[in-house]
Amino acid sequence: MRRTNSVRTGESTLIRKDIKSLSAYHVPDSSGMIKLDAMENPFKLPESLKVSWDACLSSVDINRYPDAEMAELRTKIAHHAGVNADQILLGNGSDEIIQMIIMAIDPGTCVVPSPTFVMYDLISRWFKRPVATVPLANDFSLNADQFLQVCGREKAEIAFLACPNNPTGNLWPEETIARIANGFDGLLVIDEAYGPFSERSHTHLVASNVLVLRTFSKLGWAGLRLGYVIGEAETIAHLNKVRMPYNINALTQAAASFLLDHFDLFEMQATEIKKERKRMSKALQTFNGVNTFPSQANFILMQVPDANALFDQLKTHGILIKNMHASGGLLSNCLRITIGSKDENDAVLAAMDDIINGVSA
Ligand SMILES: Cc1ncc(COP(=O)(O)O)c(C=O)c1O
Numbered sequence: 001m002r003r004t005n006s007v008r009t010g011e012s013t014l015i016r017k018d019i020k021s022l023s024a025y026h027v028p029d030s031s032g033m034i035k036l037d038a039m040e041n042p043f044k045l046p047e048s049l050k051v052s053w054d055a056c057l058s059s060v061d062i063n064r065y066p067d068a069e070m071a072e073l074r075t076k077i078a079h080h081a082g083v084n085a086d087q088i089l090l091g092n093g094s095d096e097i098i099q100m101i102i103m104a105i106d107p108g109t110c111v112v113p114s115p116t117f118v119m120y121d122l123i124s125r126w127f128k129r130p131v132a133t134v135p136l137a138n139d140f141s142l143n144a145d146q147f148l149q150v151c152g153r154e155k156a157e158i159a160f161l162a163c164p165n166n167p168t169g170n171l172w173p174e175e176t177i178a179r180i181a182n183g184f185d186g187l188l189v190i191d192e193a194y195g196p197f198s199e200r201s202h203t204h205l206v207a208s209n210v211l212v213l214r215t216f217s218k219l220g221w222a223g224l225r226l227g228y229v230i231g232e233a234e235t236i237a238h239l240n241k242v243r244m245p246y247n248i249n250a251l252t253q254a255a256a257s258f259l260l261d262h263f264d265l266f267e268m269q270a271t272e273i274k275k276e277r278k279r280m281s282k283a284l285q286t287f288n289g290v291n292t293f294p295s296q297a298n299f300i301l302m303q304v305p306d307a308n309a310l311f312d313q314l315k316t317h318g319i320l321i322k323n324m325h326a327s328g329g330l331l332s333n334c335l336r337i338t339i340g341s342k343d344e345n346d347a348v349l350a351a352m353d354d355i356i357n358g359v360s361a
Contacts, residue, residue, distance in 0.1 A: 033320040041220035042341040056258040066250035076260045086233040094215040094227030108157030120160040140168040144179040162191040167336045169295030181205045194297035196270045224252045277339045299338045307333040317351035
């Protein structure tokens with residue numbers, strides 16, 4: 001249709017109505033606070049690596065476009081993941097890969113558990129893809145038969161399972177995930193964003209309709225924005241057609257390649273975080289009215305008598321966590337707290353002691 005040249009006045013009319021009704025992804029200001037709201041790794045790069053790190057980054061020719069095929073980095077990541085390089089596609093964070101997958105799959109419903117990671121729903125909406133949800137039980141378990149029934153009823157084209165799930169932190173049994181992978185004839189994306197902190201991976205389930213999604217964000221490289229998806233080579237080749245040229249910038253490519261050579265460091269940090277998770281889970285439970293849920297991720301979900309009040313009080317104590325209360329349902333009065341360094345976690349416990357028991361550190 002031809003557009004007229006008339007000057008548009010008032011509210012922009014060119015933006016889709018459904019986009020206008022969305023809210024932009026909100027990131028709260030965390031300046032000066034202990035930041036435990038976004039599942040970041042608390043550890044900075046050790047001083048001992050700084051000289052070689054500086055040399056690595058300063059050798060990057062930023063006047064040139066990055067390596068478009070990222071052959072070297074893909075090979076390194078494939079080696080790390082135990083698959084072939086042609087089974088790997090890289091994204092600017094796994095968020096970008098979720099977008100690529102949703103773009104590339106035939107129109108049709110996306111099925112997700114509820115609650116789960118919000119971006120599956122949000123990105124589906126951007127592409128006018130309907131979303132159907134399957135409620136988790138009170139203990140956050142997922143009924144595979146019910147999930148498959150909803151997929152069948154909706155003639156779903158795509159489904160996402162975050163394993164472990166965000167924001168609940170639990171990992172559904174392997175048989176639940178395998179049952180869905182085997183019984184669903186659309187595309188299943190198994191999202192292992194929290195895989196480094198959990199007891200198992202699902203790469204053995206990769207098939208023509210099953211992908212495994214991963215990110216380095218939670219393991220310590222959130223600032224680099226790098227994720228990858230593992231699939232059959234043919235699926236990956238097709239997904240690669242909706243990848244923006246040069247989507248992984250030259251500094252990220254160089255940095256990730258460097259960090260992969262020091263991967264044992266990040267695995268040690270993940271082990272430390274898992275230890276702290278155990279300690280925090282036990283310690284948080286001791287506070288009156290606080291119920292923590294089992295977690296296989298680098299965060300803990302806890303239910304408290306008044307989430308809004310505790311969230312605000314922790315903020316007053318200089319601690320930023322994530323308040324899930326507004327989501328309602330199973331997340332009513334729930335707070336999600338990222339596992340920080342030992343000192344950060346101690347600060348949380350001291351603040352909780354002050355708030356709940358009136359004991360100042
Ligand atoms: C389950 C899950 N998948 C994917 C992501 C996105 O990670 P990134 O885009 O940083 O790789 C997150 C981030 O919180 C997540 O919780």
